[in-house]
Amino acid sequence: MKAVLSILLSFGLQVAFAACDTTLNSGASISNALSSVASGGTVCLNAGSYPSFNASVKKTAMTTVTVSPGVSRSAVTVGWVDVRDSQYLAFVGLTIAGGQVSIPGGAASSHIQFKGNAFTSSLNIFTPQNVNQDTLIDGNTFNNIGQGATEGRLGVRGYNNNIKNGVVISNNVFSGSGPSDGIQIIGGAYGTFIGPGNEFFNIKQSGCGSVHCDPIQFYGATHTTVDRNYFHNNSTGMMVNGGDGPMTVTNNVFDTDGEYPDQIVRAGTSGDIITHNTFSSGANIRFGDSLGTVSNATIRDNIITGRINLQYGQTMAGLGTIDHNLIGDQAIGTGGLQGQPTYTGGSKPTTVSGFKLTSSSKGYKVASDNTDMGISVSGGPTTLTAPTNMNQI
DSSP: OOOEEEOTTTSEEEEEOOSSEEEOOTTTTTTHHHHHHHHEEEOOOOOEEEEOEEEEOEEEEEEEEEEEEEEEGGGGOOOOOOTTEEEEEEEEOOEOEEESOOTTSOOOOEEEEEEOOOOOEEEEEEEEEESSSOOEEEEEEESSOOOOOHHHEEEEEEOOSSSSOOOEESOOOOEEEETSSEEEEEEEOOOOOOOOEEEEEEGGGTTTTTTTOOSSSEEEEEEEEEEEEESOSSSSSSESSSOOOOEEEEEEEOOOOOSOOOEEEEESSSOEEEOOOEEESSSSEEEEEBBEESSSSSSSOOSSSEEEEOOOTTOHHHHEEEEEEEEEOOOOOTOOEEEEOOBBBBOSSSSGGGBBTTTTTTTTTTTTTSSSSOOOSSSSOOOOOOOOHOOOO
């Protein structure tokens, strides 16, 4: 039985380092090693630089490329990683110069993981077929990276899919302007799951020049879930206006720096679910623009310290169901409250856990489900742990 060394990353992601089946030195071919190692095996990399990986390698159990025991992530750099239509490959704890998942317009990969890596260039995920391709992007850093195949440093490109693509983006850090969006989803990608535990910060338009950059942007996305993430000190939040299918946004913190208080801009769609989020420091949700209005939305159990901003003929009555929200400028609908919350972390919390309501706060235990309005920070499946920046394994 292989001995396993478990390292707990600062995100709470546990990465298991198995005994090395093959160990490579700087300059060696990762693709050759992966082709030779048995399914479920581990290829370890000693300190140094390794050439780009561009191959289709199909395994029947998760086969891992990672640093050798005792070697830091920053000591191992790998060129562009293009897994094409590979199966059951994991790249863990490396410094990677960008990459690509699946073949654009061709075959999909399956069971691909990137965990605990530092990306120095963009990562592009294609979903060219109507399959659940089981792609996990977890615990990585995407700091000050430019655009890739989309306008995002992490891009998901669909092909007008009609089943869930199986792409999960969790526990990552997106910081600095790039210039690029943090995540951009385009092309009718279906069912991407963003969360839990991603942190978006310091994505500032002032650092983007002529490029418009947002933490998250949709430009043709459908049935996306954005769940348990932390947005702070960004110029914007989510730009998801026009032509997209319904989305679910739940248990996120949007803490505006005031530059552009509309932290969600939404238009031209129907059926959104926006629940149990905290929009702090005067943050708004905006509905309606030149691409149309929003209908049949459910907006419930949120804290919106600014207001619901209606534009381009959007009406409150046409928006959908609005109830049990604490809103800064007005009480709307059943269980609606007007005013400001008080947080256990003070007037300007610096961690997600600090946005828990005090027992004397407006919104405390009066949500539609008898919990607090705003995010849930304890208990059950909606637990949201404050992310911590990860620089080293």
